[in-house]
Amino acid sequence: MNNTNITLNTDSYKMSHWLQYPPGTEYVFSYIESRGGKFSETTFFGLQMFLKEYLSKPITMEMILEGKAFAEVHGEPFNYEGWVRLLDKYNGKLPLIVRAVPEGLTVPTGNVLVTVENTDPEFYWLTSYVETALLRAVWYPTTVATQSREIKKVIKRYLEETGDVSGLPFKLHDFGARGVSSYESAGIGGAAHLVNFMGTDTITGALFAMKYYDTEVPGFSIPAAEHSTMTTWGGREGEIDAMRNMLAQFAKPGSLVAVVSDSYDIYNAAKELWGNKLKEEVLNSGATVVVRPDSGNPPEVVLKVVEILGEQFGYETNEKGFKVLHPSVRVIQGDGINYESIKEILETLAGSGWSADNVAFGMGGALLQQVNRDTQKFAMKASATMVNGQWRDVFKDPITDKGKSSKKGRLALYRNRETGEYVTGPEANGADNVYEPMLKTVFLNGDIIKEYTFDEIRKNAEI
Numbered sequence: 001m002n003n004t005n006i007t008l009n010t011d012s013y014k015m016s017h018w019l020q021y022p023p024g025t026e027y028v029f030s031y032i033e034s035r036g037g038k039f040s041e042t043t044f045f046g047l048q049m050f051l052k053e054y055l056s057k058p059i060t061m062e063m064i065l066e067g068k069a070f071a072e073v074h075g076e077p078f079n080y081e082g083w084v085r086l087l088d089k090y091n092g093k094l095p096l097i098v099r100a101v102p103e104g105l106t107v108p109t110g111n112v113l114v115t116v117e118n119t120d121p122e123f124y125w126l127t128s129y130v131e132t133a134l135l136r137a138v139w140y141p142t143t144v145a146t147q148s149r150e151i152k153k154v155i156k157r158y159l160e161e162t163g164d165v166s167g168l169p170f171k172l173h174d175f176g177a178r179g180v181s182s183y184e185s186a187g188i189g190g191a192a193h194l195v196n197f198m199g200t201d202t203i204t205g206a207l208f209a210m211k212y213y214d215t216e217v218p219g220f221s222i223p224a225a226e227h228s229t230m231t232t233w234g235g236r237e238g239e240i241d242a243m244r245n246m247l248a249q250f251a252k253p254g255s256l257v258a259v260v261s262d263s264y265d266i267y268n269a270a271k272e273l274w275g276n277k278l279k280e281e282v283l284n285s286g287a288t289v290v291v292r293p294d295s296g297n298p299p300e301v302v303l304k305v306v307e308i309l310g311e312q313f314g315y316e317t318n319e320k321g322f323k324v325l326h327p328s329v330r331v332i333q334g335d336g337i338n339y340e341s342i343k344e345i346l347e348t349l350a351g352s353g354w355s356a357d358n359v360a361f362g363m364g365g366a367l368l369q370q371v372n373r374d375t376q377k378f379a380m381k382a383s384a385t386m387v388n389g390q391w392r393d394v395f396k397d398p399i400t401d402k403g404k405s406s407k408k409g410r411l412a413l414y415r416n417r418e419t420g421e422y423v424t425g426p427e428a429n430g431a432d433n434v435y436e437p438m439l440k441t442v443f444l445n446g447d448i449i450k451e452y453t454f455d456e457i458r459k460n461a462e463i
């Protein structure tokens with residue numbers, strides 16, 4: 001099994017579609033859009049990984065034979081002559097043109113993000129054949145990057161009101177590697193989060209960003225405890241020894257060390273252990289201990305832990321009138337974190353006079369796994385075909401759900417240079433001095449002809 005075999009990286013029914021278009025069909029033009037969803041704009045990311053790993057890999061005779069053998073026993077026809085012709089005519093390089101919005105750019109939903117068409121009429125059937133793999137490659141990283149950026153907006157707003165925005169890049173840490181469906185999903189989703197933030201425990205995401213987007217290590221972490229390292233020191237009575245060891249191993253002047261502290265009683269840990277018995281050692285170390293609750297109702301627990309640490313270690317009131325803990329202690333909440341709970345926690349803290357500077361968030365399942373194609377209602381649809389030399393509009397408009405209507409024509413994305421607004425409209429012939437064309441050709445006839453670096457993508461995604 002070769003996972004770059006595009007003849008098999010599709011839905012079964014697509015193997016029968018080359019026999020279903022009207023005679024004379026020469027070109028099929030399709031587009032990808034987010035038809036709306038939880039967020040009103042999407043941050044485009046991830047296409048380049050797919051182009052490098054899959055779409056730019058030429059098909060071989062071996063792959064064709066593998067596809068044919070599978071189709072025959074699977075219950076589908078197989079376009080053997082078509083694939084062999086593609087191999088002979090183009091050495092297996094796919095005769096497609098893919099245009100896309102620059103990676104990292106944020107575009108209102110309802111606009112075209114990617115278009116695909118075949119470049120040779122013999123291969124009219126290829127455009128839709130790649131939908132399955134292409135749409136899957138785009139919706140997931142784009143949705144992860146979109147939600148991560150929306151959370152960044154929320155945290156930024158609270159930092160602006162209550163504290164110091166310079167801490168923003170490390171306020172949302174990716175804890176999601178263990179909760180995703182596969183290694184590849186960890187890489188893709190983890191890289192998508194790093195478009196917006198610099199903190200991650202998903203090493204695979206950092207590695208994918210480095211492999212596909214030409215960057216130095218783009219994500220950072222710090223030493224941190226897990227429950228096993230806290231509870232193997234002799235149970236409840238040993239927890240303080242585990243904490244003391246964390247200080248001995250990692251607490252150096254200027255360093256950060258995170259310690260999950262809810263193994264038995266998070267409030268006792270904050271007050272009596274960190275805030276009393278270990279207080280001098282914490283202060284003398286010159287480090288910042290990041291106390292991590294990991295159970296209970298997050299807004300309630302975080303507020304209470306911050307209040308306790310405030311009583312024990314003291315705090316200052318900043319110029320915005322909000323309390324900031326002594327620099328030797330902070331809190332990270334990584335349990336029950338999602339778009340909604342982050343708002344609740346920050347609102348609860350602000351309501352009691354505490355700055356967002358005091359906390360960071362760890363987000364796992366909700367960041368990398370609790371999203372799906374419907375989160376932003378992603379679809380790829382055909383919008384035009386050429387039949388016997390004539391372009392025809394293609395669309396659907398079901399009475400049972402107008403939300404599933406599709407667009408017509410050879411579409412492009414434009415940005416109004418005066419208002420900055422994005423509009424989707426027909427592909428224009430000439431340049432226009434008001435409407436700037438936004439889709440760039442990234443893939444042509446088997447080759448990647450435009451690449452983005454991770455730095456460019458991060459710049460495009462800035463808020």
Ligand code: AOY
Nearest residue numbers: 175201221222224258292332334
């Ligand atoms: N990591 C900040 C650094 C990471 C983690 C990873 C699941 C960290 C914990 C922490 O402080 O506490 C995967 C749960 C936690």
